[in-house]
Amino acid sequence: MTVGQSTPYPARQERRWLLPSALAEQLDPDPARPGGRPRRTARDWCVDFACFLLAVVIGLLAADTLENEPGLSPAAQAADQLVGALACAAVWLRRRRPVGLAVALVPVSLVSATAGGAVLASLFTLAVHRPFRYVAWTGGAFIALQPLYYRLRPDPELSYAGAVLFGFLLTAAAVGWGMLARSKRQLLVSLRDRARRAETEARLRAEQAQRLAREAIAREMHDVLAHRLTLLSVHAGALEFRPDAPREEVARAAGVIRESAHEALQDLREIIGVLRTGDSDDAGRPQPTLAALDELVTESREAGMKVTLAGRIAEPAAVPASVGRTAYRIAQEALTNARKHAPGTDVSVSVTGAPGDGLTVTVRNAPPGRDVPPVPGSGQGLIGLTERATLTGGTLRHGPTADGGFEVRGWLPWG
Known part of the structure; x- marks a missing residue:
């Protein structure tokens, strides 16, 4: 019934x-x-x-x-x-x-x-x-x-x-x-x-469960697609404003655009598959954990960002999967925002902590050296990350730094 x-x-x-x-x-x-x-x-x-x-x-x-x-x-x-x-x-x-x-x-x-x-x-x-x-x-x-x-x-x-x-x-x-x-x-x-x-x-419990599932899928869609589409926007903008760029740079930007579009389509297919089958958000490809942070930083560097991995956990596999996935999403959303609102600046990513002390994720970017044109965005990503961190028992803080930059700092419980 x-x-x-x-x-x-x-x-x-x-x-x-x-x-x-x-x-x-x-x-x-x-x-x-x-x-x-x-x-x-x-x-x-x-x-x-x-x-x-x-x-x-x-x-x-x-x-x-x-x-x-x-x-x-x-x-x-x-x-x-x-x-x-x-x-x-x-x-x-x-x-x-x-x-x-x-x-x-x-x-x-x-x-x-x-x-x-x-x-x-x-x-x-x-x-x-x-x-x-x-x-x-x-x-x-x-x-x-x-x-x-x-x-x-x-x-x-x-x-x-x-x-x-x-x-x-x-x-x-x-x-x-x-x-x-x-x-x-x-x-x-x-x-x-x-x-x-x-x-x-x-019936109310079922409706609440459906609403929570939709919110989780919406957060996942934003976290995944915003990162991919930002890469597309940045490199497409570079091609638009620098039509006389060297052939190698044009080819590299086109390759990044093609790869990002392919990844965005793949992620979109997985999310739609979750909606159709009614499975959990673990369906499809394995969800990223803290071990995938190096790949995320490498991908951002290939997109032209100046990213430094200032601190890391010695054994990422020891971090619980849910905590590691949340930490990955925090770093991904912070890098996406830095790419959109402070392009060309130095960005540092730090992940520190130990069992019992919790896991701290910090992403800080320097102030932009020039005026950056406004980029469409509603701030829903940081709101979703705050809710995600709260659900795991942690906290998330974000805001400008004293030198004019921007910092996102999250703390998550770890055993």
């Missing part, structure tokens, strides 16, 4: 009819009935008919005992049965008015024995659809009337205490069953909410 794909929870449309309408509306609201009463499901009709049938059966059983009650006239028996029939019919209103129906049937049960089943159904419905405080008041009133009812109309087959105890048990069973059903519904809704939150959090 992919992120963002809907999860097949029980309240989907193909199984909606198996749930109570109120629960189905809580889990998956019906967009066709916004803010309205939920449409009854097949299960609702089955449960309503079962409650009605149970109320009728209990009423018929109670009607058989009316003839055995002493002092109960036929007119009183007929009135009792009529009230019981109306109470059973009112059971169909239990979903719309659960509190009103239960409150109305509690006093009715005091005068009608055949309404007992309808009262139990209303108490069950009240316990399912309303909080416990409604059940406590209404159910407590019904239980309080039980001793009075059996005092006025004693049961011919049970003793007074037995009849009262039996009434208590029936009421407790109806209310307890309803509260159990309500707790199960609340648990299902809670689980559904937790699943939805987990799905949302998973």
